[in-house]
Amino acid sequence: MIFPEFLQQGDLVTIVSPSGAIDGEVIEQAAAAIRRLGYSVKIAEHAKGKHHRFSATDEERLADLQSALDDPQTRVILCGRGGYGLTRIVDRLDFSKFVENPKFVVGFSDITALHAALLTKAKCCSVHGQMAKAFVGYDATLDKKDAENPEVAESVEELLNILTGVRRRQTYFSYNQRSRVARDKVKGRLFGGNLSLIYALRGTELDITKQSGILYIEDIGERMYSIDRMMQNLRMSGVFGRIKGLVVGKFTDTDIDSSFGSIEDLIFNVTKGYDFPILFDIPFGHVDRNLPIINGSVATIAANALTFKTKK
Incomplete structure (x- = not known):
């Protein structure tokens, strides 16, 4: 598995918007904040654009992203936002030049599709974490x-710690009493992201659920029956028979449905008969405290703690 070189002072960060449209002023303010941290910034040609719900046409977004992936000077690709759009273009990406000069790709939500491509096609680690908006005012x-939003500031700080190689490893704890803690330490590569995107890529060449590591999931705005349907799909296709553990982030803006109970109830029901550890409320997802996870990194679950390597 490729692990990109760490970000150093003066290195180039390229901001792209491969999915939904984002206010151009947000991109400019994020770029200014990153420059204040001592890095160079390049804004992709269409990163501040708008084409219906997207930042640009499919061809324009594809060109921007391909250019950033190929660029030997770029050390980090920071996505502007999620939304929708990557599944329209991600299968057309070429990683042949990227693997010669790999760099960290950062984002979450719709960017899960890009993480999946990096894992399956490029065999490269990437970072599931905050995007451009979080840097505004940092x-x-x-x-x-003392920051205006301490949880967002913490998320950016932890992201920078990973990108710059400050720590050897990162540990997140589950304090949810319903977590099924590990009786014995389990080990595997982290893979996952947004559940809806994981589900959407099933059966394609970017299907990450063939992995046997530690699956992490989050989502936003999904009805409970929809979450159940996606999880049942994973069950029926044997995913739960392969994974070493399940890490559950935040499921925000879900409806209340007595048919399924809580997220914990739903997940325990669909994983009935399996004994892998399940950690709930790990701090990532569509929330202010969205701490970074290295997709493809070797991780362990011991008791109520998820630990993953942040270096080669």
Whole structure:
């Protein structure tokens, strides 16, 4: 598995918007904040654009993303936002030049499709984490508790710690009493992201559910029956018979449906008969405290702790 080189002062960060449209001013403010941190920034040609719900046409978004992946000077690709759009273009990406000069790709939500492509086609680690908007107003000289939004500031700080190689490993704890903690330590590569995207890519060449590592999932705005349907699909296709553990982030803006109970109830029901550890409420997803996870990194679950390597 390829692990990109860490970001150093003066290195180039390229901002792309491969999915939904985002306010151009947000992109500019994010770029300014990143420059204040000591890095160079390039804004992709169509990153601030708008074409219906997308940032640009499929061809324009594909060209921007391909250019960033190919660019030997770019050390980090930071996505502007999620939304929808990557599944229209991701299968056409060429990673032949990227693997010669790999770089960290950062994003979440719809960007799960890009993480999947990097894992299956390029065999490269990437970062599931905050995107451009989170950098707006970020000030590294402030203690994060003094920031306008301490949880977003913490997320950016932790993302930078990973991108710059500050830590050897990262550990997140589940304090949810319903977590099924590991009796014995389990080990495997992290793979996952947004459940809807994982489900959408099933049966394609970007299907990541053939892995046997540690699956992590989150989602937003899905009805409980829809979440159940996607999870039942994973069950019926044997995914739960392969994975070593399940890490559940935040499922935000879901409906209340007594047919399924809570997210914990739903997941326990669909994984009935399996004994792998399940950690709930790990801090990632469509929330302010969206801490980074290295997709493709070797990880362990021990008791209520998820630990993954942040270096080669």
